[in-house]
Amino acid sequence: MSCTRLQMQVVEQVADSSKYYIEIRNDGRNLYDFLIQELEYFKTNANPSLEIYLDYSTESNYYFDKPGLGAIETNFFFVLHEILDKCEIDPGKVHLSTGNLLVNTAYNNFIMQFQDLKPLKNVFFQDFWLKQTITMHTDYSENYGKCPKQKYFCSLNGASREHREMTYDYLHRHNLLDKGICSFVWKGISVDGLEDSAGYKHTVQPDDFYKIYDDTFYDLITETNTGYLNLCPWFTDIFLTEKTWRSIYYKRPFLLIGNYQSLKYLKELGFKTFNNLLFDESYDNESNHEIRINRVLQENKRIIETYSLADLQKIIMSSEMSEILQHNYEMINKLAKQHSFTVSTHSNNKSAQNQAI
Secondary structure, X not given: OOOOOOEEEEOOOOOOOOEEEEEEEOOOOOHHHHHHHHHHHHHHHOOOOOEXXXXXXXXXXOOXXXXXXXXXXXXXXXHHHXXXXXXXXXXXXXXXXXXXXXXXXXXXXXXXXOOOXXXXXXXXXXXXXXXXXXXXXXXXXHHOOOOOOOEEEEEEEOOOOHHHHHHHHHHHHOOOHHHEEEEEHHHOEOOXXXXXXXXXXXXXXXXXXXXXXXXXXXXXXXXOOOOOOOOOOOOOOOEOOHHHHHHHHOOOOEEEEOOOOHHHHHHHOOOOOOEOOOEOHHHHHOOOHHHHHHHHHHHHHHHHHHOOHHHHHHHHOOHHHHHHHHHHHHHHHHHHOOOOOOHHHHHOOOOOOOOOO
């Protein structure tokens, strides 16, 4: 798998002067070497009484460039503990946040596998992409009802990944590409003139970007992670990025090619989905990643073959659909105003065991 390399960047300590903050962000450097460099700098120059806070909220597990090693050795947790050991940093002084909604469960599973390792002090989910979407995207919610629309769906794909290759192959094989507005940038198919996904930046979208949504009824989302390449059975992952959040923010129905049970956890956060109203969402409970991906693609094909554009317009404009889309719009704006949130905060109405620091 070809991965974009990451770097670590030290940021100003503004939230808690007892912690030394390090952000993990994607800007092309080798993460493994750079993290060692930053931790050695911490040992030499920082107050040794400080605890370390690693902010990995933009990602979940991947992007550690250690080719030729096995699945466990390239897992984020394993590599992080290896680095801490190499730098002689006490894991009990380290707090870790990631963009994985289930990171606490995943880390507990990891520690059960490697009981000789001293656990990190705190591991928790921290949102980045939901708030980033609200900040960087135009509120296009009131335009969802613009009709007539000329296409069924929208599917925007920048970087090549296995599940996106599967999506392109399926749409091409079944002559469905012209039923939607699609980008597969690495194949030279683009809606905005982008020729190389490496040049894509998460910035404010230009006004003409939104015409895609004026001309389509729903989104076929290919999230960053699906679990397809995860070779560690104990690693659990729900990673939602702007690809999902913008559909909710724009009041769009969607099919989701993502992690196993992504829709389940969206609902536990308080959102509603579209089962039986428009889609058959039973795909969400399929644990086999390849089968789940194909079931989403088959469901997209079923919608196109079952409904005319006029039929689809009636469903999209129905009061039932309007209620769901409005509810989700209000929920995403509510969460964006919160400092932190977790699945347990909303599904069980109790405080999360691992709150952001």
